[in-house]
Amino acid sequence: MSTPFYKQSPLPLIIDNEAVCTSHTFDVDSVEAPGTAVATVCGATVKEAHAACAAAQRAGPEWRKMPLTERRKILLKASEIFQQRIPEIIALETKETASSSGFAGFETAVLASAQFQETPIAMAQAMRGETAPVDSAGKRMLVERVPYGCVLGIAPWNAPVTLGIRAVLAPLAGGNTVILKTSEYSPTVHMAVMQCLFDAGLPKGVLNVLHVATKDAPEVTQALIAHPVVRKVNFTGSTNVGRIIAQICAKHLKPCMMELGGKNPIVVTGNADVELAANNIVFNGFLHQGQICMSASNLIVHASLADDVAQKIGAIMAEQASLLSAGRKQNHSGKDDEAHRLRPLFNAASGERVKSLYEDAVQQGAKLVGGKPAFEGSLVQPVVLNGLTKESKFYSTEAFAPMMGIIKYNTEQEAIDLANGTDYGLSASVYSRDETEAYRIASAIDSGAVHINGGTVHDDQALHHGGMKNSGWGRFNGVAGIHEFTQSKCVTFNVPAQVPFHIM
Template sequence: METAKEVGASALWAGFNVQMETSANVFREAASLATQIQGETIPTDKSDTLSMETTLRQPVGPILSIVPWNGTAVLAARAIAYPLVCGNTVVFKGSEFSPATHALITQCVQEAGLPAGVLNYLNSSPDRSPEIADALISAKEIRRINFTGSTRVGSIIAQKAAQHLKRCLLELGGKSPLIVLDDADIDAAVKAAVFGSFLFQGQICMETSTERLVVDEKIADEFVAQFAEKAKRLSAGDPCVTGDCIIGPMETVSPNSRERINGLFKDAIDKEPQLPAAAWPNVRSCRPRSWITSNPTCRSTMETRKPSGPITVVDSLQRETEGNSHCTTRSTP
């Protein structure tokens, strides 16, 4: 319920975070690795048979883990569990948009029996978040930084960490394509594409998500027609009000989401006036529209930038000649 209130997560996405091979199993898997962290004995060229060389793995010290709001439970679990199992302490900076959820996760882990000071949680208002992150990165006690979030912010964190010669583990946004060739099962491909495009309002960046569909031109028309029809049937609303729905509100986190998403579409139309498009509105006018667009050029922002919203690009390709270039289009920060 907290994720619905804080970030507009549907019951489907909230359940996926907590149960389906995600958060709970992250902790289980991490626990199973505790006995697998081993050093090595390395062969030596010395003739003395009593000589040997060994490596020993040791904790590095306090880890700063910064996680976003779009995978509140699973990303927090990952950022906490693995540093702990390797013997490190964790300073967990939760998202300013989901403080209650991240505080609850921290409480659960601490109540499991962690000694005081092993897991330390802090949060802040959105306007102070950059200032606090900067102070934490600069703190001499912090030895490593683990960040999941946008490419833009990740670049800033990497630069600040480099000033202090601190290593970073960064998982940043991208523009992941789903490729559908002419011999694919179209029904199955459409089902996967709709799930990946619109789950949690298209605001996730995991193995289930895609912001760009690359479809063989031989089946592109049929695919787009089925995709649009299936998308129209998705329920939308506020999970705190309407209960079960697939697409929830984006304004919970970002009040200007509607303008931002529609701005991406307008940018594509302005740069390619002949762009064919099919649009379907959400069931409530206060929600942003979900757009399905076909064959935009790489000049448009939506083609190269992660939209973080219910907006999907469909590119048709000639199987042998265009597939590689479509799949390697680089996401911009």
């Protein structure tokens, strides 16, 4: 039996279900020991990008014609294989990325597992057509769901299993071929997930996998989007990069789906359960070092409770200090290092960015209420500030780091304005014992999701997932997620009749 693609070194590209090695290689830097490589990876150039497009084009017609039940069998088989490999994939994620084994386990065994199981189940309903009423002449009319053709999926590193699957699964379910551009920070994890699809019998050329070095990413990505075979782009990543991708797509008249950054406010009303709110704030702000697009950030707390909430958060952080301290080492056996549930940010530049945001907020008058600020390259310790102002850079800037700030409010409208005062709208929470009040506030917040008495970090295959404003557009999950990668097509059956020319 040949060596699985994800176990080969250097890590190859996959084009036409074959491993492709190139002379352009790059290393994935170790989180635990910066400066040492955890993987050597073959990097794609424009040449390999065009080869992947050609493979996808050749595979397209047969994949589209394959009966839905046969396509579904392959995806369900891939789901079975994935379930068997969960422990191995978790270990790979903690080795190659900044994920703790706790977060890697959650995103792999819970989120990704559900996605792999539920997407194939939704296929029959998602691909169902419609009929229109017969017109007066007896013409029958129907609407079909058809694939775009080839979808380019661009996946990030921060939840590589869940977001790697999301980049390809719904497009495949819709009858599209897919080219996946992996993240240069998690190519092995992405490949391990794609291996499940290849091993399930995915036909040649239906899925092609490209790794691209950072320095080559602009040229290769532009070449892929510009290629006539690519008909839609599926991007998850930062708002800054998403804006560039969207501009390229617009230039070539390609539709795109965007899941971007978030600022994710939490409103704590004057009659909220303080202990519940404080507990969920700490968990949703510091899970995965705050490197989740839905991580809690701006804490908008009624003035009557602001000090109580701040004190409770500080107490929780002191009580859980051994867990809420960031360290580099991780036990790859599947158990967390006892002293470090948090790990470094994914690079030193992120550490410098959050340090700058912290220093600016303090200069603006914010006070530390939880944690012990420390910035050592990519290793950043979690902090919570009280007395944050709208003028601070942190209020409007996505930190993508373990930092939160409390802003006081007095009126309900003020809370709504503060929640809506940034350019983002991905996730939000409202804490209140009065569900009528909570729903009134939730309805006024411009966000793709608002969770009442629940955390901002939330994803469920039964619900649409996506953002508003600069957090992107389009919706993932279930039937809606598959619909994003299909188009409606009208077909009419006409009663044969010659049209008289005199009506021209």
